[in-house]
Amino acid sequence: MTGGTGYIGSHVVKLLKDRGDQVVIVDDVLTGDRERVPGTLIEELDLHSPTSVDRIVSLLQEHEIDSVIHFAGRKQVLESVHRPAWYYQQNIGGLANLLLAMEVAQVAKLVFSSSAAVYGSTEGAAIAEDAPAVPINPYGETKLVGEQLIARACAAFELDAVSLRYFNVAGAGSPELGDRAVLNLVPMVFEKIDQGEAPVIFGDDYSTPDGSCIRDYIHVQDLAEAHTAVLDYLQSRGDVGHETFNVGSGTGTSVKEMVSAILSVAKSNIVPRVSPRREGDPAWVVASPDRIRSAVGWQSRLGVQEIVESAWRAHELHRAGAI
Ligand SMILES: NC(=O)c1ccc[n+]([C@@H]2O[C@H](COP(=O)([O-])OP(=O)(O)OC[C@H]3O[C@@H](n4cnc5c(N)ncnc54)[C@H](O)[C@@H]3O)[C@@H](O)[C@H]2O)c1
Numbered sequence: 001m002t003g004g005t006g007y008i009g010s011h012v013v014k015l016l017k018d019r020g021d022q023v024v025i026v027d028d029v030l031t032g033d034r035e036r037v038p039g040t041l042i043e044e045l046d047l048h049s050p051t052s053v054d055r056i057v058s059l060l061q062e063h064e065i066d067s068v069i070h071f072a073g074r075k076q077v078l079e080s081v082h083r084p085a086w087y088y089q090q091n092i093g094g095l096a097n098l099l100l101a102m103e104v105a106q107v108a109k110l111v112f113s114s115s116a117a118v119y120g121s122t123e124g125a126a127i128a129e130d131a132p133a134v135p136i137n138p139y140g141e142t143k144l145v146g147e148q149l150i151a152r153a154c155a156a157f158e159l160d161a162v163s164l165r166y167f168n169v170a171g172a173g174s175p176e177l178g179d180r181a182v183l184n185l186v187p188m189v190f191e192k193i194d195q196g197e198a199p200v201i202f203g204d205d206y207s208t209p210d211g212s213c214i215r216d217y218i219h220v221q222d223l224a225e226a227h228t229a230v231l232d233y234l235q236s237r238g239d240v241g242h243e244t245f246n247v248g249s250g251t252g253t254s255v256k257e258m259v260s261a262i263l264s265v266a267k268s269n270i271v272p273r274v275s276p277r278r279e280g281d282p283a284w285v286v287a288s289p290d291r292i293r294s295a296v297g298w299q300s301r302l303g304v305q306e307i308v309e310s311a312w313r314a315h316e317l318h319r320a321g322a323i
Pocket residue numbers: 002003004005006007008009026027028029030031032033045046047048070071072073074075090091094113114115116166167168169170184
């Protein structure tokens with residue numbers, strides 16, 4: 001697994017180890033944390049470096065690895081706008097090196113962390129995988145190009161792969177695994193609460209029931225379970241080629257509803273502030289999760305309340321210095 005010390009990867013490490021699978025992590029630990037995955041072998045390596053190919057081949061062979069889950073990637077949209085070449089070097093360079101190594105070591109199963117960012121400004125209450133994919137920032141482009149590269153590799157050598165397009169990931173499967181980066185709505189609202197400031201709602205004049213944007217929140221524990229289900233699918237099916245699956249709940253939650261759920265769990269009476277719309281924010285972005293449900297049998301179980309409560313518990317422990 002690559003990127004296994006990160007927020008999402010560490011949830012999957014825990015699930016795999018709980019069911020008895022052997023896990024080896026390749027990670028530069030720049031945004032990850034070793035403490036999230038105690039007792040797991042971690043090879044510290046920057047995947048984009050050309051010398052990483054030989055090292056990955058050795059690891060794949062030495063540990064007789066039969067499947068790879070590729071989480072490692074830079075994921076800050078704004079940073080990708082300012083450093084596009086670095087995002088391509090990191091996200092595409094890293095993936096290319098991994099594929100080169102997998103081909104040499106004849107490892108034929110891959111699960112790739114893609115993103116709903118591939119859809120760009122495509123909007124809808126049930127976005128299916130065949131909706132137009134026109135990313136609007138370099139981060140989203142690296143995910144789409146990554147999928148295309150994987151599809152080419154599947155056609156070129158014996159590789160079966162699934163790209164999972166995550167929607168809005170939040171929550172914590174256990175408190176020590178929470179998301180510590182302040183990049184998404186839930187941690188951003190937590191930060192405002194800690195600072196005693198009003199959380200900001202960008203735009204309340206969209207054509208949605210309460211005027212704020214609608215998104216599809218997926219509990220990270222559900223997302224982790226999607227990965228183990230897809231691994232089992234790849235191992236049992238064979239000859240899959242390349243498939244893309246949305247991973248979302250299929251349920252839309254407005255920014256206002258989400259902020260209000262967070263304030264209520266945090267027992268805060270701060271009143272949110274409404275600011276003008278941000279450029280490039282579509283009104284509705286909700287997944288159709290039908291394809292993964294019918295192909296793999298996975299569907300989300302946990303709702304917004306569980307997401308917010310688990311994230312707040314993790315945040316409180318982290319704030320108290322307990323983790
Ligand atoms: N968190 C989300 O909301 C979200 C949504 C959609 C897609 N994704 C994708 O899921 C994946 C995991 O996200 P996360 O939230 O766990 O991020 P994270 O930053 O917590 O974890 C990523 C891990 O990969 C490592 N990494 C990154 N680039 C690397 C490289 N070149 N070489 C070696 N290690 C490297 C980081 O140091 C980190 O440990 C990413 O690819 C991200 O783009 C995340």
